Amino acid sequence: EAQVTQNPRYLITVTGKKLTVTCSQNMNHEYMSWYRQDPGLGLRQIYYSMNVEVTDKGDVPEGYKVSRKEKRNFPLILESPSPNQTSLYFCASSLFVPGQHNEQFFGPGTRLTVL
């Protein structure tokens, strides 16, 4: 089954404790992206990657890191989480065709609480 998986689905942590949220897709998609979703603010892009070893900042990259060493994986790293990073996080992937079709497939989400 074609899908995007994220782990963990739920995480409660404390300020400053480094964490990684994994994202994996099995559709051989070049493009992968991380979003956070907050009430009243909608979905905001954190980082994206157009291919292996190519990553770039989205609209809200502060406090986050990513890596793209393999095509299928795109982990989100919070080196020193803070309470304002409490949010619902989504990973997405797509078969990128510049200026054309860009339907994104979303993972199930990771609900993160930073105390």
Place this chain on the structure above:
Amino acid sequence: SQQGEEDPQALSIQEGENATMNCSYKTSINNLQWYRQNSGRGLVHLILIRSNEREKHSGRLRVTLDTSKKSSSLLITASRAADTASYFCATDSSNTGKLIFGQGTTLQVKP
């Protein structure tokens, strides 16, 4: 940066009625997409309309696009309780694959 603004923010209708949601955006686009999100879950792609298209259908969904007004609408006909969800428009305006999402319309369909 928020490209899309959706209207209404919330909509409550009876089963069998039609639901219309609107999306406005600011810059020129390659395409506009509609997604659905059930509470707390991942978004699911519904339909994509390219900038040179004016109308598109998929089952009970009808999407229109007016590039002169920079607006789109999503019509769900003969709604069902299972259509209860949030609906988001997203615009693709760049060559980087980036989508910019609207704030969403929360639809409640009462049985």
